Amino acid sequence: MEKPEEKATPRVAKVKTWKTKSGMIENVPGLGFPITDKMLTQPFVIQAIEAYENRTGKHIFGTIVVLKD
Amino acid sequence: MAVDCLLTSGFNGVACANSNPGAKTFVYFANESEIVSYTSGTPDGVYTAITFDAGKGLSRYEVAKNTLIGRESLQGGEQDLSSYNHEVEFNIKSMGPEARNAIQDLNGPNMVAIVPTKNGEFIVLGKDVGMKILTNDATTDTDGYGETVVLQATEMPEKRSFIFITDSDTTLAYLESKVVAS
Numbered sequence: 001m002e003k004p005e006e007k008a009t010p011r012v013a014k015v016k017t018w019k020t021k022s023g024m025i026e027n028v029p030g031l032g033f034p035i036t037d038k039m040l041t042q043p044f045v046i047q048a049i050e051a052y053e054n055r056t057g058k059h060i061f062g063t064i065v066v067l068k069d
Numbered sequence: 070m071a072v073d074c075l076l077t078s079g080f081n082g083v084a085c086a087n088s089n090p091g092a093k094t095f096v097y098f099a100n101e102s103e104i105v106s107y108t109s110g111t112p113d114g115v116y117t118a119i120t121f122d123a124g125k126g127l128s129r130y131e132v133a134k135n136t137l138i139g140r141e142s143l144q145g146g147e148q149d150l151s152s153y154n155h156e157v158e159f160n161i162k163s164m165g166p167e168a169r170n171a172i173q174d175l176n177g178p179n180m181v182a183i184v185p186t187k188n189g190e191f192i193v194l195g196k197d198v199g200m201k202i203l204t205n206d207a208t209t210d211t212d213g214y215g216e217t218v219v220l221q222a223t224e225m226p227e228k229r230s231f232i233f234i235t236d237s238d239t240t241l242a243y244l245e246s247k248v249v250a251s
Contacts, residue, residue, distance in 0.1 A: 022108045024109050025109035027116070029101065035106075059122075063106075064120050
């Protein structure tokens with residue numbers, strides 16, 4: 001008997017959410033604003049940090065800012 | 070945090086005032102450009118960690134006893150301005166090549182200094198802006214023998230900061246763990 005074709009469930013891309021590794025306020029010289037967990041919920045803050053990384057070659061994501069579980 | 074326009078707090082004094090002047094016989098320097106972040110602690114002006122670029126950290130300088138001075142001074146007060154100059158001064162009692170080269174290495178980079186005081190505080194000077202050598206006098210004369218150096222950061226938006234983790238011993242251990250050159 002032929003097995004009924006299983007329907008593939010569409011994968012929902014998980015939205016990346018970030019937090020400071022220390023759980024405290026991080027002050028990055030030259031960034032211009034302190035990084036807090038609350039700030040990291042704003043997409044434009046993520047963009048600003050990415051722009052800072054591109055501009056300076058410094059690593060913020062993965063060092064002082066990490067993915068939430 | 071820059072200057073506030075309104076005074077919103079009072080000051081109850083210091084419960085147990087440690088008022089021993091002077092600094093220890095070593096100072097830490099970091100390249101301002103190699104610092105990724107300062108982790109805020111409490112109260113304002115205190116940081117509990119410094120994150121460096123991978124493989125980077127502090128340079129430790131041993132200096133002559135009772136010559137290390139950290140200071141700050143308000144600039145432009147009479148013009149209703151409010152920036153600070155931060156300065157570090159020290160002497161190395163040698164005119165030999167090791168002292169010469171150690172000071173030569175300081176001449177050029179933009180540095181943040183951490184001055185350990187005899188009270189157990191660790192004062193951060195030049196944060197976010199960086200310090201440069203302002204003067205360097207080397208002499209064989211008895212008065213001021215050796216290398217005397219003053220580093221300065223100008224137009225700093227706020228007063229000195231501190232590194233402090235739990236207590237002074239823990240803070241010292243933390244800073245020593247960040248030393249990459251001595």
